[in-house]
Amino acid sequence: MDASILANLWIGFQVAVSPWNLFYCLVGVLLGTLIGVLPGIGPVATIAMLLPITFNLNPISALIMLAGIYYGAQYGGSTTAILVNIPGESSSVVTCLDGYQMARQGRAGPALAIAALGSFFAGCVATLIIAVAAPPLAEVALKFGPSEYFSLMVFGLVAATVLAHGSLIKAIAMVVFGLLLGLVGTDVNSGVLRFAFGIPELSDGIGFVIVAMGMFGTAEIISNLELKDKREIFTSKVTHLYPTKQDLKDAWASVLRGTALGSMLGILPGGGALLASFGAYTLEKKVSKHPERFGKGAIEGVAGPESANNAGAQTSFIPMLTLGIPSNAVMALMIGALMIQGIAPGPQVMNEKPQLFWGLIASMWVGNLMLVVLNLPLIGMWVKLLTVPYRYLYPSILVFMAIGVFSLSNNAFDVLIMALFGVLGYICVKLECEPAPMILGFILGPLMEENLRRAMLLSRGDPFVFISPNKPISLAFLVASAILLVIVAMPAIRKKREEVFVEEA
Amino acid sequence: MKIKSPKDFWAGLMFIGFGLFFMIWALIHYQMGTAVRMGPAYFPAVLGGLLAVLGAFVLLGSFAIEGPPVPPFSYRPLILISVACVLYGYLMKPLGLVGATAALVYVSALGGHEFNWKEVTILYLILIAFSWLVFVKGLTLPFPVWPEMFS
Numbered sequence: 001m002d003a004s005i006l007a008n009l010w011i012g013f014q015v016a017v018s019p020w021n022l023f024y025c026l027v028g029v030l031l032g033t034l035i036g037v038l039p040g041i042g043p044v045a046t047i048a049m050l051l052p053i054t055f056n057l058n059p060i061s062a063l064i065m066l067a068g069i070y071y072g073a074q075y076g077g078s079t080t081a082i083l084v085n086i087p088g089e090s091s092s093v094v095t096c097l098d099g100y101q102m103a104r105q106g107r108a109g110p111a112l113a114i115a116a117l118g119s120f121f122a123g124c125v126a127t128l129i130i131a132v133a134a135p136p137l138a139e140v141a142l143k144f145g146p147s148e149y150f151s152l153m154v155f156g157l158v159a160a161t162v163l164a165h166g167s168l169i170k171a172i173a174m175v176v177f178g179l180l181l182g183l184v185g186t187d188v189n190s191g192v193l194r195f196a197f198g199i200p201e202l203s204d205g206i207g208f209v210i211v212a213m214g215m216f217g218t219a220e221i222i223s224n225l226e227l228k229d230k231r232e233i234f235t236s237k238v239t240h241l242y243p244t245k246q247d248l249k250d251a252w253a254s255v256l257r258g259t260a261l262g263s264m265l266g267i268l269p270g271g272g273a274l275l276a277s278f279g280a281y282t283l284e285k286k287v288s289k290h291p292e293r294f295g296k297g298a299i300e301g302v303a304g305p306e307s308a309n310n311a312g313a314q315t316s317f318i319p320m321l322t323l324g325i326p327s328n329a330v331m332a333l334m335i336g337a338l339m340i341q342g343i344a345p346g347p348q349v350m351n352e353k354p355q356l357f358w359g360l361i362a363s364m365w366v367g368n369l370m371l372v373v374l375n376l377p378l379i380g381m382w383v384k385l386l387t388v389p390y391r392y393l394y395p396s397i398l399v400f401m402a403i404g405v406f407s408l409s410n411n412a413f414d415v416l417i418m419a420l421f422g423v424l425g426y427i428c429v430k431l432e433c434e435p436a437p438m439i440l441g442f443i444l445g446p447l448m449e450e451n452l453r454r455a456m457l458l459s460r461g462d463p464f465v466f467i468s469p470n471k472p473i474s475l476a477f478l479v480a481s482a483i484l485l486v487i488v489a490m491p492a493i494r495k496k497r498e499e500v501f502v503e504e505a
Numbered sequence: 506m507k508i509k510s511p512k513d514f515w516a517g518l519m520f521i522g523f524g525l526f527f528m529i530w531a532l533i534h535y536q537m538g539t540a541v542r543m544g545p546a547y548f549p550a551v552l553g554g555l556l557a558v559l560g561a562f563v564l565l566g567s568f569a570i571e572g573p574p575v576p577p578f579s580y581r582p583l584i585l586i587s588v589a590c591v592l593y594g595y596l597m598k599p600l601g602l603v604g605a606t607a608a609l610v611y612v613s614a615l616g617g618h619e620f621n622w623k624e625v626t627i628l629y630l631i632l633i634a635f636s637w638l639v640f641v642k643g644l645t646l647p648f649p650v651w652p653e654m655f656s
Contacts, residue, residue: 173559192545225582415594431516461541
């Protein structure tokens with residue numbers, strides 16, 4: 001590690017430990033843990049709800065808080081998975097398998113502790129990875145022209161669909177649908193109003209927050225209301241928290257593997273916490289000498305995925321921070337938060353706003369420390385929250401969403417649009433069409449069109465500009481996209497991919 | 506021809522519908538331009554066409570590959586939750602935060618499994634107090650608190 005990174009981290013820590021930023025970091029991680037613990041509300045809906053409020057904060061405090069929600073949710077999600085056998089967060093689905101079994105055997109304490117410690121270790125490593133990897137990546141990205149950007153976005157979207165679960169072709173269709181919806185509003189080049197149907201509220205386009213809240217918020221509430229909630233909680237059994245020597249011996253290698261795999265999968269477009277925890281569980285089962293112990297309370301099955309999801313949650317900030325390209329729906333919202341603050345996301349952010357950039361990174365380490373220190377003692381409180389029935393929770397969530405959307409521009413029409421996207425989201429759930437790729441398409445739509453136009457203008461209408469040897473980076477992105485698609489479409493791999501995702505359900 | 510995968514059948518139809526709509530609307534109403542200087546219709550028309558083609562593949566696949574049926578829709582929560590949100594938006598100006606929140610909480614509570622007047626009323630009072638404290642007092646958002654006729 002060279003000195004400049006240390007110097008940069010020093011700048012970052014000075015920002016991150018200022019009293020107000022510490023406060024917002026704490027608010028973020030507590031809120032994240034809270035919604036992580038509660039099944040039925042995820043970081044996407046929460047961050048979307050809070051975006052309007054961040055208007056009133058300074059950019060760095062806003063980002064620190066929102067980031068805290070995302071990685072805080074990874075900590076909280078495991079608590080519910082272990083104690084109630086319900087994934088509090090989609091990324092802790094696999095933690096249920098062994099974590100809950102450990103709880104049934106009276107080892108809830110060690111399971112919770114190892115999940116928290118593993119996550120903390122992964123968080124520290126991922127923070128360092130971001131600090132080391134982000135500057136060179138941003139350096140490269142600064143040289144990108146419109147054709148490189150266009151191809152990069154194609155690659156990002158393709159990767160996002162490949163890693164989404166369910167049908168590949170439906171995921172691609174959802175991306176395209178999202179791109180189209182992103183085009184609603186005034187066309188920046190010609191000033192023409194597109195797809196506004198004479199509705200003045202649509203002239204600025206459909207608000208990203210509104211779409212996200214509808215697709216992930218109200219749609220999820222409607223789906224949840226179909227199910228009766230029944231919960232069996234092992235509260236009394238959380239007696240000794242500390243893992244035994246044997247537990248630590250079994251778990252440390254899994255933590256390392258989970259961290260490594262999670263960090264890698266997090267950087268990939270479409271990656272993030274969910275994919276990371278999944279991959280890590282599969283990996284642990286593969287390398288274990290006793291794979292038959294999995295599903296019966298193997299501590300490796302908790303340590304690996306929980307480390308991986310936290311690492312993945314954090315490294316997924318890398319493409320967002322350096323390229324301005326979101327790799328998952330949460331990152332798309334973070335970009336939304338930057339734009340609300342009038343900051344254009346992209347590689348220039350690091351040079352122009354070093355305090356924002358490094359402050360955010362340093363805050364992740366601070367936040368992880370807070371989580372591990374606060375969480376274990378607070379587990380009793382989180383568990384109490386789980387006894388709050390869903391029939392109290394969902395009207396409260398709806399009130400916050402409705403206030404948030406209404407306050408965007410004091411307009412009832414926005415709330416109507418949210419409700420419509422809720423209906424669309426519900427239909428998509430029923431038809432097994434993933435909403436996440438659509439959201440990515442939605443945020444990239446205008447950017448893609450803009451870069452496509454510029455690239456075509458520069459090349460005088462030659463469509464081969466994207467694959468010409470003069471543009472090796474653009475060519476590489478497109479070739480990589482094509483290879484990804486071909487690989488996934490191959491029958492053998494497709495079967496394997498389906499198997500992996502079936503386990504999840 | 507028999508539909509083997511109903512989920513894909515309807516998803517395919519949905520994609521074709523949206524795709525054709527965007528493509529045709531763009532072609533009729535906006536300028537296409539050329540590849541060098543793309544008009545406002547260019548990108549949406551291409552994407553709309555692409556979406557329709559993808560939808561057609563999904564649709565055709567539904568006749569070939571076996572798939573699960575579409576799970577039944579729960580119309581009660583679907584309608585009540587959506588209506589509750591819309592009411593909130595449109596009642597905010599005439600009835601203020603107090604009235605709009607009441608509509609949202611009571612109507613959405615009707616969409617759940619159980620409905621208990623007393624419980625919902627307590628929940629409503631807590632939520633209205635919280636909204637007032639955080640959003641009106643704390644964040645000073647310009648919401649009318651009481652119905653128009655009282656202020």
